Amino acid sequence: xxxxxxxxxxxxxxxxxxxxxxxxxxxxxxxxxxxxxxxxxxxxxxxxxxxxxxxxxxxxxxxxxxxxxxxxxxxxxxxxxxxxxxxxxxxxxxxxxxxxxxxxxxxxxxxxxxxxxxxxxxxxxxxxxxxxxxxxxxxxxxxxxxxxxxxxxxxxxxxxxxxxxxxxxxxxxxxxxxxxxxxxxxxxxxxxxxxxxxxxxxxxxxxxxxxxxxxxxxxxxxxxxxxxxxxxxxxxxxxxxxxxxxxxxxxxx
Amino acid sequence: xxxxxxxxxxxxxxxxxxxxxxxxxxxxxxxxxxxxxxxxxxxxxxxxxxxxxxxxxxxxxxxxxxxxxxxxxxxxxxxxxxxxxxxxxxxxxxxxxxxxxxxxxxxxxxxxxxxxxxxxxxxxxxxxxxxxxxxxxxxxxxxxxxxxxxxxxxxxxxxxxxxxxxxxxxxxxxxxxxxxxxxxxxxxxxxxxxxxxxxxxxxxxxxxxxxxxxxxxxxxxxxxxxxxxxxxxxxxxxxxxxxxxxxxxxxxxxxxxxxxxxxxxxxxxxxxxxxxxxxxxxxxxxxxxxxxxxxxxxxxxxxxxxxxxxxxxxxxxxxxxxxxxxxxxxxxxxxxxxxxxxxxxxxxxxxxxxxxxxxxxxxxxxxxxxxxxxxxxxxxxxxxxxxxxxxxxxxxxxxxxxxxxxxxxxxxxxxxxxxxxxxxxx
Numbered sequence: 001x002x003x004x005x006x007x008x009x010x011x012x013x014x015x016x017x018x019x020x021x022x023x024x025x026x027x028x029x030x031x032x033x034x035x036x037x038x039x040x041x042x043x044x045x046x047x048x049x050x051x052x053x054x055x056x057x058x059x060x061x062x063x064x065x066x067x068x069x070x071x072x073x074x075x076x077x078x079x080x081x082x083x084x085x086x087x088x089x090x091x092x093x094x095x096x097x098x099x100x101x102x103x104x105x106x107x108x109x110x111x112x113x114x115x116x117x118x119x120x121x122x123x124x125x126x127x128x129x130x131x132x133x134x135x136x137x138x139x140x141x142x143x144x145x146x147x148x149x150x151x152x153x154x155x156x157x158x159x160x161x162x163x164x165x166x167x168x169x170x171x172x173x174x175x176x177x178x179x180x181x182x183x184x185x186x187x188x189x190x191x192x193x194x195x196x197x198x199x200x201x202x203x204x205x206x207x208x209x210x211x212x213x214x215x216x217x218x219x220x221x222x223x224x225x226x227x228x229x230x231x232x233x234x235x236x237x238x239x240x241x242x243x244x245x246x247x248x249x250x251x252x253x
Numbered sequence: 254x255x256x257x258x259x260x261x262x263x264x265x266x267x268x269x270x271x272x273x274x275x276x277x278x279x280x281x282x283x284x285x286x287x288x289x290x291x292x293x294x295x296x297x298x299x300x301x302x303x304x305x306x307x308x309x310x311x312x313x314x315x316x317x318x319x320x321x322x323x324x325x326x327x328x329x330x331x332x333x334x335x336x337x338x339x340x341x342x343x344x345x346x347x348x349x350x351x352x353x354x355x356x357x358x359x360x361x362x363x364x365x366x367x368x369x370x371x372x373x374x375x376x377x378x379x380x381x382x383x384x385x386x387x388x389x390x391x392x393x394x395x396x397x398x399x400x401x402x403x404x405x406x407x408x409x410x411x412x413x414x415x416x417x418x419x420x421x422x423x424x425x426x427x428x429x430x431x432x433x434x435x436x437x438x439x440x441x442x443x444x445x446x447x448x449x450x451x452x453x454x455x456x457x458x459x460x461x462x463x464x465x466x467x468x469x470x471x472x473x474x475x476x477x478x479x480x481x482x483x484x485x486x487x488x489x490x491x492x493x494x495x496x497x498x499x500x501x502x503x504x505x506x507x508x509x510x511x512x513x514x515x516x517x518x519x520x521x522x523x524x525x526x527x528x529x530x531x532x533x534x535x536x537x538x539x540x541x542x543x544x545x546x547x548x549x550x551x552x553x554x555x556x557x558x559x560x561x562x563x564x565x566x567x568x569x570x571x572x573x574x575x576x577x578x579x580x581x582x583x584x585x586x587x588x589x590x591x592x593x594x595x596x597x598x599x600x601x602x603x604x605x606x607x608x609x610x611x612x613x614x615x616x617x618x619x620x621x622x623x624x625x626x627x628x629x630x631x632x633x634x635x636x637x638x639x640x641x642x643x644x645x646x647x648x649x650x651x652x653x654x655x656x657x658x659x660x661x662x663x664x665x666x667x668x669x670x671x672x673x674x675x676x677x678x679x
Binding site for chain 1: 255256258259260262263266267270271506507508510511512513514515516517521
């Protein structure tokens with residue numbers, strides 16, 4: 001698949017295996033994502049989606065090859081690279097004892113923002129994500145959908161150029177899902193590159209322009225969604241997914 | 254600096270909302286200090302001011318046993334009550350239970366006769382050694398039948414030893430009096446005058462007890478001066494229950510994954526925890542000392558006297574608190590679950606407290622444990638506090654305690670750093 005324009009993400013000949021695990025997670029993996037794209041990473045459980053995101057965000061370190069974000073090498077505790085991206089993990093990644101405002105104040109500071117910017121962005125995000133009414137209440141008492149919105153707000157407080165989203169809508173109601181997807185599209189319009197994983201393939205169809213299917217640590221298909229569906233003579237991403245990865249149950253250990 | 258300030262605010266907020274953690278760090282140690290000091294104070298009072306209830310069963314009809322009872326009474330350590338008749342062991346223990354006595358003594362039937370015989374024998378031997386020949390030298394007395402002392406097992410060994418020493422000195426007095434009388438009679442063939450007997454036997458030499466202090470003050474140590482510093486140290490190390498768990502909670506929660514992807518080193522997070530919890534330890538010490546000074550007298554306990562060198566007290570408390578915080582973070586970094594941190598933390602500080610001399614004085618320990626005390630940070634904290642609180646020491650006097658404490662703290666910090674590196678956390 002040819003990628004035109006400047007690259008947001010450039011993974012080249014990347015190899016990785018977990019310490020103590022003889023099985024190779026990735027070998028000679030190549031992935032290129034252009035700036036401003038809405039890119040979906042899909043695959044069955046245990047395919048390597050979360051591991052790949054962990055490698056791209058520096059949580060894990062590749063054994064071979066290189067990973068670049070906007071031309072800069074990803075490395076452990078690389079502050080310059082860490083400023084470029086935002087991360088919305090699958091787990092709730094905030095302090096349950098604090099309110100949304102207090103969480104945003106803390107994570108905003110750790111993202112390198114000053115006090116004034118944090119305040120502006122906090123007001124803005126809580127308004128957009130419908131959390132203004134509960135801005136000073138403890139997050140631990142929130143519903144799953146509200147927590148997802150807080151999780152997202154923290155990930156984007158510093159207006160990252162690239163946003164990694166690991167199943168950001170898991171376990172939420174339809175309204176929250178739509179609100180999150182709408183906001184992500186809005187972010188993308190303003191120039192943020194989205195890297196998105198989900199098992200909600202119908203939702204992904206509405207969001208992602210390009211997709212990559214991963215299985216057993218290999219990219220088995222990668223292109224624009226329309227072209228992939230046409231090439232594989234399928235009507236939906238879900239049908240194509242099953243066609244390429246099979247119907248066997250997967251265990252993710 | 255803004256990042257550190259924000260992190261400190263975050264940690265303070267989380268800490269203030271952790272009601273259980275706060276009660277563990279403040280309420281529990283305060284209860285501990287008050288209870289332990291009260292108990293130790295009552296033990297101190299029992300030995301020094303109150304009298305131990307003792308039952309004496311005198312089976313002897315002679316004068317020596319009466320003199321012995323009078324001598325025991327005169328010691329001032331016992332509240333004597335007598336039971337008559339030949340008491341079996343069962344009857345004696347029943348009587349002890351009835352009268353709530355912790356001690357019971359049986360004086361054998363032939364006590365006076367035997368004491369008298371032994372006195373005459375000793376007097377005879379003494380005369381012979383002077384080159385005089387007396388009647389008594391012909392007598393060869395047998396041993397006096399032993400007194401039987403029953404005691405309640407709740408009496409600590411140290412108290413039992415004191416009791417035995419006191420009874421022995423009363424016995425010694427009775428035997429000496431009899432020997433003196435025999436000797437006098439053998440030489441003068443008349444009774445020893447009462448005035449002379451009193452002059453010879455009554456102990457006129459007083460014993461002045463003077464606490465040796467570094468600053469020359471003469472404040473008598475008490476249960477408060479001993480216990481408040483010791484249990485303040487324990488309280489400071491007790492923060493492991495909150496801080497160790499907090500480190501683990503952050504480590505295993507999703508928030509840590511996000512923190513690792515942000516352009517800030519996790520060391521900022523650990524530095525913030527050290528500052529926040531060091532403040533907590535300072536507050537703990539201030540609260541416990543204040544209770545000792547102002548609240549203890551209301552409980553009938555002696556008030557705490559702060560050392561003259563307040564700067565030294567602050568420095569020792571800061572180093573001690575920093576050591577406690579470093580230890581808690583170290584445990585938190587290596588523990589995989591909160592249960593591990595809390596379980597290991599709680600047991601380890603009790604062991605460190607035992608080895609460090611908080612529960613049994615270090616000087617009373619033997620062999621291995623005496624040497625092991627040196628590796629317990631609590632030992633050095635306690636020595637420093639005792640130097641200040643009990644010996645009136647100054648900063649220069651506690652430097653030798655602060656240095657090892659500081660080294661142990663640096664070791665904890667280094668081990669923490671290694672743990673963070675090995676676990677890929679920094």
